[in-house]
Amino acid sequence: MWVNDYFTKEMGIIIVSDELIIERSGKKFFLHHGDGLGPGDRKYKILRKIFRNPLCQWLFALVPPRIGLGIANAWSRGSRAASSQEEVFMGEDNEWLATYAKEQLAREHYDYFVFGHRHLPLDLDLGSESRYINTGEWLKYNSYAVFDGKHLSLKYFEKE
Incomplete structure (x- = not known):
């Protein structure tokens, strides 16, 4: 969002800012980072609106790069420190992205919902032949998702 068309x-x-809905081998996927979806996480939703605001992005672009990178790095360090507590499964009824996926399923069928924002590897059966996969944070959990043409599954690689 702050990199504009650099990548x-x-x-x-190609940067996808919102959801990407694709179909592969007859399976329908709802792909999204997951930030700002579902109930809760109000502080982040406000912050997301600020970060995505074109005026805020334009103003930030006016800041000299050395200062801008310093601000971004300090913010990132603070964010990591604030979220350094261990991620834990909150129960299917309390997982915001699982709730969001179920709300979407009430409107339209998807075989797989794939998110990453939660940073915790999750594979939940949502009923109606639908699953919620959260890829987790690959640096911490060594987790990733693989679609073999029939099924999407959460996998883990071994550290060397």
């Missing part, structure tokens, strides 16, 4: 121009990477 696209420099590396050919």
Whole structure:
């Protein structure tokens, strides 16, 4: 969101800001980072609106890069320190993204909901032949998701 078209121009990477709905091998996927979805997380939702605001982005672009990077790094360190407590499964009824996925299922069928914002690897059966996969944080949990053409599953790689 703050990089504008840098990744696209420099590396050919397309940034998807919201959900990406795709179909592969007859399976329908709802892909999203997961930030700001579902009930709760009000502070983050406000912060997300600020970060996505074009005026705020334009103002930040006016800040000299050395200062801007310093601010961004300090913010990132503070955010990591604040969220350094261990992520724990809160129960299916208390997981915001599982709640959000169930709300979407009431409107339209998806075989898989894939998110990452929660940073905790999760694989939950939502009923109606639908699953919620949260890829987790690969640096901490070594987790990733694989679709083999029939099923999406959460996998873990071994550290060397």
